[in-house]
Amino acid sequence: MITHHPSDELLAAFTQGELTASLSIAVAAHNELCPVCQEKVEKLNAQHAQMLFDTDNETVDEASNDIQEVELSWMSMIDDITDDDSQSLLVPIDIKSVQLSYDKVQLPRALSNVSLKKWSKLGDVSRARLELEEEPIRSSLLDISPGGVVPLHTHKGFELTLLLDGSFEDDMGTYHAGDFIWLDKSHTHSPRTTDGCLCYAVLDDAMEFKEGFSKLFNPIGSFLY
Amino acid sequence: MINSPHTVQGLDTHGNTNTMKDAQITQQLQQWLIAVANNRDKRAFAQLFSWFAPKILRYGVSHLNSSANAQELLQDTMTNVWKKAHYFNADKGAVTTWVYTIMRNASFDMLRKMQTQREEMLSDDIWPLVEAQTAQEGEYTDHLMQKEMKRYLSLLPDAQQQVIKGVYFQHLSQEELATQLGIPVGTVKSRLRLALSKLKQKMGGKL
Numbered sequence: 001m002i003t004h005h006p007s008d009e010l011l012a013a014f015t016q017g018e019l020t021a022s023l024s025i026a027v028a029a030h031n032e033l034c035p036v037c038q039e040k041v042e043k044l045n046a047q048h049a050q051m052l053f054d055t056d057n058e059t060v061d062e063a064s065n066d067i068q069e070v071e072l073s074w075m076s077m078i079d080d081i082t083d084d085d086s087q088s089l090l091v092p093i094d095i096k097s098v099q100l101s102y103d104k105v106q107l108p109r110a111l112s113n114v115s116l117k118k119w120s121k122l123g124d125v126s127r128a129r130l131e132l133e134e135e136p137i138r139s140s141l142l143d144i145s146p147g148g149v150v151p152l153h154t155h156k157g158f159e160l161t162l163l164l165d166g167s168f169e170d171d172m173g174t175y176h177a178g179d180f181i182w183l184d185k186s187h188t189h190s191p192r193t194t195d196g197c198l199c200y201a202v203l204d205d206a207m208e209f210k211e212g213f214s215k216l217f218n219p220i221g222s223f224l225y
Numbered sequence: 226m227i228n229s230p231h232t233v234q235g236l237d238t239h240g241n242t243n244t245m246k247d248a249q250i251t252q253q254l255q256q257w258l259i260a261v262a263n264n265r266d267k268r269a270f271a272q273l274f275s276w277f278a279p280k281i282l283r284y285g286v287s288h289l290n291s292s293a294n295a296q297e298l299l300q301d302t303m304t305n306v307w308k309k310a311h312y313f314n315a316d317k318g319a320v321t322t323w324v325y326t327i328m329r330n331a332s333f334d335m336l337r338k339m340q341t342q343r344e345e346m347l348s349d350d351i352w353p354l355v356e357a358q359t360a361q362e363g364e365y366t367d368h369l370m371q372k373e374m375k376r377y378l379s380l381l382p383d384a385q386q387q388v389i390k391g392v393y394f395q396h397l398s399q400e401e402l403a404t405q406l407g408i409p410v411g412t413v414k415s416r417l418r419l420a421l422s423k424l425k426q427k428m429g430g431k432l
Contacts, residue, residue, distance in 0.1 A: 017333040021347055024333075028351040046318055049325035053280050077300055078274050081307050082267045086384035087406070088308040090355060092375055110350050133341040 002034050002178035011037060015044040021132050022139035022202045026162045026180065029108035029200060033178035101126065101145035102196030105165045111200075116141065124148025142199040144168065144191070152190040157205030159183045166197030254320040262310035264407050274303055281328055288332050289339075301331040308383070312355050326352060377427045385420035388413055 006014070006027050013019050014027040031038040096107045115131040126143040136157075141164075144150065161181045168175055170189040175181060183189070188210060254276065260269035281302055285295025305327045313323050330348035337343065378386055391402040392413075399417070403410040 015329075017329045017336075017348075021337060021351075024351045025347070042318070045326060046322045048329075049319070049322040052284060052325060053277070053321040074274060074278055077303070078267075078271050081300070081304050082265075082270055084308075085265060085408075086308070086382065087311055087387060088305075088383050089386045089390060090312075091379045093350075109353065112350050113345050113347060115345075131343075133343055 001176060002030075002036075002180075004175065004179040004181050005034065005037055006030060006180050007182075008040070011040055012044055015041055015048060020134050020137055022130065022134055022137055023160065025108075025110045025114070025130075025139070026160055026200060026202055028110035029164065030162055030178060030180045032108050032110065098128075098141070098143075098198075100143040100165075100196065100198055102143075102166070105198050107141075108164065108200075119143070123151075125150060137202060137204045139200065139202040142201055144193050144197050144199070146194065146196040148196070149192040150190060152188060152210040153207040154188040154210065155183060155185055155203065155205065155207055157184070157203060159207070160202040161191075162200040164198045164200055166193060166195055168193040168197045168199075251319050251321075255315055258306075258310055258313055258320050258323075259315075261307065262313060270307055273306065277303070277306075277324055284328060285332070289335060294335065294339075298328065298332055298335060301335070302328045305331065309354065326354060330354075377424055380427060381420055381423060385416050385423070388416045389420050389424070392417060 010019070010023075010027065014024060017024075019027065027037075031041060093109055093112050095109060095112055097104055098107060111130075117129045117131060119126045119128045121127075124145050125148065126145075128141045128143075130139045130141070132139060159182075161179075161183070163175050163177055163179045163181070165177050167177070168191045170191045172187070172189060254273065257266075257269040257273045260266035261273065278299055281299045282292075282295045285298035286292055289295060289298060302324070306324060309327070313320070317323075330352055333348045333351075334346045337347065378389060381389070387406065388402060391397045391405070392399065397405065399413045400410055403413045406413070
């Protein structure tokens, strides 16, 4: 049961194509698992379409003198387009699967054309970054092995976690596949998983570890998110 | 040839209430799009084009910051409308919503290309135009063969893919396919011949 969803503001920005690719992928992947947000997005789509294409925003005067001239260039574009009589066919989507520490798991459709860098392991967490080139925003897949713990940390910027498979818990609750968890520097947590899990994470700055051994990582924090 | 957006029949009467006018527009746009899908109707396409073009250009200028980019967005969007009209499903929403989705997707990919120099088109995975096609799987028995086939197929021109898929995967007769695509049976036959010989070549005699 999904209990954490993207905010309405985020859904609206998503619908209008205003989010970065990394966050758009997060919302899309959430919606693949969440019919409630999917339906909201469909409504928003219709609303934005209506707003943009509503003829009442135009006055008849707008169809002014230069429309004839404009239409000449349109004519050639129309001919150009309709010269090719073929209809496009759907290329079947190749849904990717990844072998994780605890299971083999299918990735969301939203990730099917994104390249992953190599997996690297640190403690209980294996991470593969996505090649999206949106610095300072970085997104990764995180494979946390069964019994794994991420040391207590907070975030210098925001941290979006979309739980794709399995479950984990932290000081604030238990999360299940599809949960969309948005945290920032006001939150400190230490996620742990019993049976292993796969997360998609988007951060715009380093994590800051709060205790013990892992504090040693803070100076190299920018390599770790 | 092309009507200006404002002289389209029924749209220039000002006495109507908004909802009546909206309903008329909705219906008119849908008729045009269906004519494009079913009959490859170029005149209906020109009507759609002149209705949407000024709006797409306005969106393009405000989102992509130059009129050259806006022109490219217009061309991209309307090319997709022409080529994908047969995927429009009136039960799922209005034509305006469908065109908006196509335009937003094209604009997203263009922006990303400008900002990152990366070439992948992510938008159709993020906002799929059509529901996942995974249901079509299982029509082949041999999975390896299926994957390989799909790859080779995707290398063919769209028109040739279409006849192959129609005849071999949807099990349509050549006559049925011709009717469905609105092209002569002879064209179906010749496209099929061409596609098969290309496939054979590409698969190294495995077919």
